[in-house]
Amino acid sequence: MNLGHWTILEWLAVVEQELLLFAGMFFLIGALDELAVDGLWAWLRLTGRNRSLNLVREDVRTRRLNGHAAVFIPAWKEESVIEHTITHALRAWSHTEYVIYVGCYRNDMATLEAAMRGAGNDRRVRIVVHDCDGPSTKADCLNRLYAAMEMDEQRSGQDVRMVLLHDAEDMVDPAEMGLMDKAIERFEFVQIPVLPLPQKESRWIGSHYCEEFAEAHGKTMVVRDAMGACLPAAGVGCALDRGMLRDMAHLQDANAPFSVESLTEDYELGMRIEAAGGRSRFLRVRGDDGELVATRAFFPSRIDSCVRQKSRWVHGIALQGWDRLGWEGGLTERWMRLRDRRGPMAAVVLACGYAFFILAGLFFVLGELGVERPWQTDPLLSMLIVANLASFVWRALVRFAFTAREYGPVEGLRAILRIPVTNVIAIMAGRRAIVAYARTLRGGEVLWEKTHHELHPAATLREVPTT
Structure with a gap:
């Protein structure tokens, strides 16, 4: 096949497929990792070992x-x-x-x-x-x-x-x-x-x-x-x-x-x-x-x-x-350290995932206009998509449950709606951290950027009772 004769749509279709494979596989790995922690927490709960x-x-x-x-x-x-x-x-x-x-x-x-x-x-x-x-x-x-x-x-x-x-x-x-x-x-x-x-x-x-x-x-x-x-x-x-x-x-x-x-x-x-x-x-x-x-x-x-x-x-x-x-x-300690250090990789995977959704939306619109996508999903890709959708639903339910336990069901629902915001912040923070770290590898100084605080809870909220 002569790649030089490919159209822009064909190139975009290839990019879309590669993004789906890359992001889909790593999303699934991350979902299985979280599912393992969910399972351990549930086992501790059922056996009474993590009761507050x-x-x-x-x-x-x-x-x-x-x-x-x-x-x-x-x-x-x-x-x-x-x-x-x-x-x-x-x-x-x-x-x-x-x-x-x-x-x-x-x-x-x-x-x-x-x-x-x-x-x-x-x-x-x-x-x-x-x-x-x-x-x-x-x-x-x-x-x-x-x-x-x-x-x-x-x-x-x-x-x-x-x-x-x-x-x-x-x-x-x-x-x-x-x-x-x-x-x-x-x-x-x-x-x-x-x-x-x-x-x-x-x-x-x-x-x-x-x-x-x-x-x-x-x-x-x-x-x-x-x-x-x-x-x-x-x-x-x-x-x-x-x-x-x-x-x-x-x-x-x-x-x-x-x-x-x-x-x-x-x-x-x-x-x-x-x-x-x-x-x-x-x-x-x-x-x-x-x-x-x-x-x-x-x-x-x-x-x-x-x-x-x-x-x-x-x-x-x-x-x-x-x-x-x-x-x-x-093994357990290495697993937990790996979880701690997944931030940069998670930022890359999330960015690829959102890029895929943008391209998928583009091809959906084109499909409604009668333009056929240059490639079709096979059974394995379909299974990957279904598995990721199922894991997303599960993660949203878990996020709702843990948030609602401390803040109530309304905040639990907001937690689900805030998922895109959380992901965008993670992408931006991961990119910024990678750039800062690369600067230190070239001999640059490690920069400390302090968090600025404008409001204290005691000034606006009912304080936790002291008596």
């Missing part, structure tokens, strides 16, 4: 801690939210045996002043001003807070028992401190769920995090925990044993626990703790009010901010994680 624990919120909130705790909150350009975060935490946690360390920068007076307003005269808040101009990285700010905590330990002669990590926009759970204090008796690392809150002003962009975390922290992390795989830290709503954090610091060249070279130092820390022999646990616990003990927050509401944040996650977890953490562990 229950507690009486007031008992946990008012119990005396078994030792002192430190809470690290790094803050750069967070003047819009940091005051609310501090005041809510002080009201939510009635304990006296903790100190909130807020990391600010000397060239960010707005955040510093907002933090001081939130702290008031409460001795449970210690504002630490970094001795360099910001922005540095989040890991660098956390290391500065770690150094301040060490200095306080030396002055008082009393060591901290556990360290909690939170972001400047978090709305902490009143039961979290007491729950973490109890759990840290048996584990060196504990993570509770993160619950992004629906946003009335950003139903289609800012709220799409709801279904992602509902499924990740309602199913995937539960399966990882049950299978004994490494548990990545979310960077918020997690507690670290003080001794283990000291060990992590000793393993670093700068004698600091957080890796400044990593864009996702929290994820990496959780993996390193497990590799060092630390015991980890993911805790899904509900209070007597039926509410999940979790960290709540508003996530970015603009698409450019979402793309920046997710490209940092993809770059740090998928690409840097491959370089820095490798593929250690058994």
Whole structure:
């Protein structure tokens, strides 16, 4: 066949067929991967091994801690939210045996002043001003807070028992401190769920995090925990044993626990703790009010901010994680790391899938006009299409179920309708991460792009009860 004599339609038909084969096969592989996790979660559910624990919120909130705790909150350009975060935490946690360390920068007076307003005269808040101009990285700010905590330990002669990590926009759970204090008796690392809150002003962009975390922290992390795989830290709503954090610091060249070279130092820390022999646990616990003990927050509401944040996650977890953490562990661990690092490939497959749909729509319109498609599907391709359609329906039902469990059926239906938005953001973030990573391979600097927060949940929502 003389390819030079092919028409444009024939070329487009070949592209359409190749896109169908490529995207269809990888969609099917991804669907089988998710189906395996679904099956494991269902088995754990049926055997009673993943039932959420229950507690009486007031008992946990008012119990005396078994030792002192430190809470690290790094803050750069967070003047819009940091005051609310501090005041809510002080009201939510009635304990006296903790100190909130807020990391600010000397060239960010707005955040510093907002933090001081939130702290008031409460001795449970210690504002630490970094001795360099910001922005540095989040890991660098956390290391500065770690150094301040060490200095306080030396002055008082009393060591901290556990360290909690939170972001400047978090709305902490009143039961979290007491729950973490109890759990840290048996584990060196504990993570509770993160619950992004629906946003009335950003139903289609800012709220799409709801279904992602509902499924990740309602199913995937539960399966990882049950299978004994490494548990990545979310960077918020997690507690670290003080001794283990000291060990992590000793393993670093700068004698600091957080890796400044990593864009996702929290994820990496959780993996390193497990590799060092630390015991980890993911805790899904509900209070007597039926509410999940979790960290709540508003996530970015603009698409450019979402793309920046997710490209940092993809770059740090998928690409840097491959370089820095490798593929250690058994079959289960390698499987979970592969799932963590599928972001760039998923972006490529999704882009090919949408390109196929555009071409398929074009040929459908042409077919209605009497122009016949240059190729016809064979039985194998038809089976591939049917299998992918069935898997899509299943995935939509699973997404609805997990979202509706935490947010109600209306938000569950929105989660299905938001699937195209989620996919487009994933494509854009994957492309951006790949470009950024390629830049570092050519000797470029690893760039830290901080997520900007404009609104705090405590300013607009009914807060989680503190009594």
